[in-house]
Amino acid sequence: MTVENPPVARSNLLWTLTRWREAGIIIFILILATVVSLRASDFLTLGNFRDILLDISILTIVALAQTMVILTHGIDLSVGSGIGLVAMMVAYTIKANPNIPLVVVVLLGMALGAVLGIFNGLIITLGKVPPIIATLGTMSIYRGMVFLYSEGYWIPPYQLPNSFKLLAKGTPLGIPNIIIIAVIVAILVYYFLNYTRTGRDIYAVGSNPVAAQYTGIRTERIIFLVYVLSGIAVGLAGVLWASRFESSQTNTALGFELQTIAASIVGGVSISGGVGTVPGALLGALLLGMINNAVTLVRISPFWEQAAQGLLILMAVVSDNLIMRGMQRNRPK
């Protein structure tokens, strides 16, 4: 599935280990699920599973975009602030025009997010500013714009129409909309990364930008594109965030960027680009969501939540790193 798979390696250790990287997360998830369900009987119920999915839907959408960015050896630190800004602008717009159709709201959010992404992309490709610096800067700028825009006021739940609140939580198909949207996004990104030429180019640019350039891939365009896609995902996430939490505050999604990066990295996406899959990122997001959920159910003090999350990220990246080194040692001659 990953681009670094040599075609001859089907039967050797390298291939097995490459497969194992996702299997490793699955095993981890299963162990966690078993341990937690021994302590809390309501962990392995359909209702709880639904709750977990509900909690990680927005994370999944943005983590998938973050995965695409990281695949090109970039990073987008501005996603949290971007979500905050889009959520605020959308909430204000709806408050002023309560009868606006939901489709327009979603499209508006995605368009606003896209503009933020275009700005990031231009600074990075045209301005030749390293992604981490560019998005560190826009992270402050977008968060500042939330305050500039709202003048510090927030939109409480009663000021938003019910139809908008149901956008995320409504269940016309039996499952909350937000989960369906996340699944659709996942399928689209999976198809895009694996079966389209541009998607493959993203892997190529991340694996070896010079070689990609020589093979005729317009690396600048690909890099620009992933930031715009990230912006669109941020826009969608912003609308869903305002709808799910029925409000918009100035600190919406503060620190969220690090969660999306953590989900990608735990899911086996390499920070140095070119390596990572959609199922991996999904499992990473699922694992983070399960930990948050488990901490609550097992009645550990919620103060342990972040420490557990941090420890888990460390364990995941260290084990992943050891596996990678093992792979390099056993590389077929």
Place this chain on the structure above:
Amino acid sequence: MKESSVQSAVGPQSVNLISATAPRKSFLARFQRWEWMLVALIVVGIVINSRLTPYFLNAQNLSRTSADFMELGLMMLPMVFIIITGNIDLSVASNLGMCASFMAVLWNLHVDIWIAAPLALALGTLGGLLNGFLVARVKLPALVATLGTYAFFRGVAYVLLGDQAGRGYPPAFTYLGQGKLPGTLIPFSVFLFVVLAVIFGLVLHRTTFGRYLFAIGNNENACIYAGVPVVRVKLIIFTISGFMSALAGMVLAARFGSTRPDIGTGMELSVITAAVLGGVDILGGSGTMPGAVLALVLIGLVRFGMGLKNIEDQVQSIAIGSLLILSILLASAARTISAGGIKPSRQTIILAIVFVVIFAAFFFFFYWSRAPVLAAL
């Protein structure tokens, strides 16, 4: 002349490449440095600030506000080292929180503050050592390793202190963050920072260790082959970073007079911003300590001036973020122009117009959509 003997020894060709004396810089070239740009910006900042408000050039105000940036500065010093080697430490603010919380817990358990504080410093140093171990030994990318410890250290802070707070520190301790040097208006934390900045600057620019940092940032593999103790150097700088974060935690706790587990949240990005604005290359290999210190002064000036004009903290961050991006954008734009610039083809002109229209539409919407809501408040 010495040059002739060199010439006979290594042949004429190498002399053309390596001259025996340092190349003489023209008077103007000496001023084309980022540090002077920062100095100019600082002067502009001072002039604008003193025009805008009469409260700016006030010794009391300046003294109080300078202390506000010292924790940031203390963490920035080792961050300069780390970024010069091409690494990064995202965990500094979390480490600060962990150590301050640890000290608060000990203090709440009635441990003497002069035992609690050194223990907290030791904990921070251990945290830094963990980062160093993950980066230098396990060979994780620094961004990943310190992202993990970023979450972990902050988590430990919450586990330690929970919903409690540490408060009521003795005056001898709060002197660290609130006190002034006797008989002057200079805050003790500023004095501490200046002394440490001089030491860090000398280590960076005047010692072999400092040269190693630049060498590792430029070409780590070459350093390994050249016998530079890369692993040890990395371990040392991350450990120092841990210690300095803990020290910053002590100063911050002393300045606030209380500690909560979320103390210093988000400061890591300000620290990195200061270093990068100071001309330290985020990709490693170049940067100066005076530049970083000047950038800290500039950030302080901008924030202080805007604060005096009652501009919220978060809106000030727009200015800091823009400054950060512009500092690198302008440098690369200058390089593009000197390399011949972008040839304006029809396609680029159309694209430029499209982008301008998009951003104009965004800002139109930005102001248009907020008006009715704010009017109704």
